[in-house]
Amino acid sequence: MVSRTLIRELAAAVGQEVTVYGWVNALRLQRKLQFVILRDHTGLVQITNKRTEEPGELEQLIEHGMPPESAVKVTGVVISATNVKLGGLEIQPTAIEVVSRSEALPIDRQTGIDQRLDWRFLDVRQPERQLTFAAQTTLEEALREFAYAEGCTELHTPKLMGTASESGSEVFAVKYFERTAYLAQSPQFYKQMAIAGGIDKVFEIGPVFRAEPSFTSRHATEFTGLDVEIAWIDDVDDVMSFEEKMLAQMLRRIKERHGEAIREIFGVEVNVPATPFPRYPMAEAINLLRSRGWDPQGVKEELDPEGERLISAVAAEEHGSEFVFVTEFPVEVRPFYHLRPAGNPDVTASFDLLWKGLEITTGAQREHRYDVLLKQAEEKGMALEPLTSYTDCFRFGTPPHGGFGAGLNRILMVLLGLESIRDAMFLFRGPNRLTP
Structure with missing residues (x-):
């Protein structure tokens, strides 16, 4: 041989x-x-x-x-x-x-992305695609190393659910023998079950499904999620601290292994961020941006994509940071299971993390008290019976905990300066694409 x-x-x-x-x-x-x-x-x-x-x-x-x-x-x-x-x-x-021997090629380097996706196996032969997935592998490797060092247990949660997660919107229903099942939007409920089961820190890298009819450059109906949940926290700052340290290690590894190639092929400099990242409460962010002329129609309690880009520019200007946490989202725009601080019950102990103007993470401290959780669900107009399999986890002593979900493909998209998330995944799935 x-x-x-x-x-x-x-x-x-x-x-x-x-x-x-x-x-x-x-x-x-x-x-x-x-x-x-x-x-x-x-x-x-x-x-x-x-x-x-x-x-x-x-x-x-x-x-x-x-x-x-x-x-x-x-x-x-x-x-x-x-x-x-x-x-x-x-x-x-x-x-x-x-x-x-190759036949005449149906695509070349100037071909548009939709046609390139039709011939993805040819498209990924290009050096920039090879580097994309090499970088993805390194990101996951560094994440796992960090999580293991922090004492995390890696779990693999079901993607078929008997009831629709969250509010039931934006989920895919599938035939499951003689009943209907749903593709999981998030492993969060299962992560919380693990916390209730006495596993202090858990994480998962796995598929996430969102039935969003969105055609933007940053949305997909199936993507890879990076999810973390940690117990015995003092407050949501513990969760944000975990993530910023995790991202710093991931980018440090990327810079060491691929920094030169990324600069040469994509023209992007990989910067290892200093921690902690700047934090802006939502109300402060909105007032700050309105004072600078941001005034979108219909947006009152959270940021639209333009607002996210602007607050990121402010963070870069004021703190020299590519990353920024937006915190304290109003109760009205967050799920019932987000904890509401005792001193400010109109907001939630939650956050989004933006990187260069794009949201890559949503996280929060969860409400761990059974009676408070039921009350907040009722305030949201939710029926309690369908929530039983979730809320039962909090009846027998569950510690304070919180976590986050990050989109691996969005992280990759920002890291490499890609124009579309479609190039940040091997095979893209969107409202109009189920092939190849």
Whole structure:
């Protein structure tokens, strides 16, 4: 069996014969030389073949038998070539095997995103897509390392639910034998069950489903959620502190491993944030922005997307921070299970975290007292009977706790400066897309 050498390993193989596997990224066929740019998941290398007076089999193969995106195996000698931009190396081939010849491509680098998504398996061959998912892997790795070090237990909660979560809106109903089930909007209720079960800190990385008919660049009907719940907190600041430290570690790892590549490919500088992040109570944020001319129609108690961008600009101006917490959301715009501070019962102990103007997280301290929880549900006009499987968790001694849910794909979108969340996920799902 031939031993494969990855392109990133070639610098250690100068003067040696190697075999590399990959795709034909580009061809440059000149009168005296043939150049093949070969690509694998670790980088690019130039294959240089000198033409002969009588074209041989190798020359004919390069000329006519391996169009761009063909899958090939190339055997040859690694040569140091200072005039070659791709790492100062090239391979002089002795043999090429075309393992799968490509047809004419249906997309190219200028193709619009909707058509690219139709051919996503081709689209993800591009270096920027490869880097996107390498960065996603690193984000998840760093999150897990942080959570494990903090004593968290990783759980995997059901995505099929017998009753609609939250208020019942924006959920997908599915046929489940002779009854109806619902795809979970969030693992939050299950995280709280774990807290009630005596597991002090839990987290999950998993799919989230939202039946939102939204066509914006930041919405998807299925995405990957990063969810955390921690017990025995003093207040919601403990939850925010956990998240900002977690994000700082995630970005520190990204900068170490991918910072240079992200700068080169996406033109984005990865900054490791200082903690704590600035915090603006909602009422203060609204008054501050209105004093600066923000006055959207119909928005009274929370920020619209423009308001989120503006308060982020204020945080950058006043604190030099890309991140900002907006806190103390009014009771009217938050769920019944958010705790209401004793000294200010008109607001909730809740927050959104914005990064460069985009909301990436929603979190709160939860109401852990059974009688107060039922009262708040009734005030919201909710029937108590369908909530029993949730509220029963609070009948037998549940500690103060809180948590948050963050969107991995939104984090990736902001991190890389992507124009749409559709490029921040392997296969996008939206109101009009269920394929491929």
